[in-house]
Amino acid sequence: MKIDTSNWTDCRIGDYFEKLDLKCRKINFNKIVDCSEYPSEEFSLPLVNAKHFNNGIQFYGRPEEWDSAEMTIDIVSNGAIATGDVFAQPQRTGVLWDAYLIKCRYEIKSEYVLHFLACVIEKCVKQYFGWNDKCTWDKVKQKMIKLPVALNGEPDWEYMETYMKRIIDESEKRIECLKTGLSLENVLIS
Secondary structure (H helix, E strand, O other), X not given: OOXXXXXXXXXXXXXXXXXXXXXXXXXXOOHHHHEEOOOOOOOOEEEEOOOOOHHHEEEEEOHHHEOOEOOEEEXXXXXXXXXXXEEEEOOOEEEOOOEEEEEEOOOOOOHHHHHHHHHHHHHHHOOOOEOOEOOOHHHHOOOEEXXXXXXXXXXXXXXXXXXXXXXXXXXXXXXXXXXXXXXXXXXOOO
């Protein structure tokens, strides 16, 4: 579905987001014994890395050993395929390598808004970066994105929320049609 962005405002990414400095707190970190490829009771903190799939999460760590944050956006800085991938990370998440987390300077409480922002950022950055030109924060923060703006001049969070809810609702209806064998014509698209 095409979206009209003609009334949206250009915004410099670095003016709306800040890069978080999240690290492993364990002095003698060893990826083989201090991470797991699968979540468990011990390894329950998602760790982002240069991962093209699985929402950028490649490993899990012990929560007490990692700095972490929630309601962030993950940008993959390196990787043959994943460079420039952007993922919403609503849950508490840490950073292993080759990726970083950014947080909106406005308080974001809605996962829908977070997903909207991640999509807008990826649309802007994915095309510019690759294996030979890493997607570093110093470069990304200078890029311009378009955002819907409310009458008060701030980003239109309500629009972002409503738009993403509608997209997800329509997608769920389409999936249900596929599961039940109903025609997709029965799904209302507005």
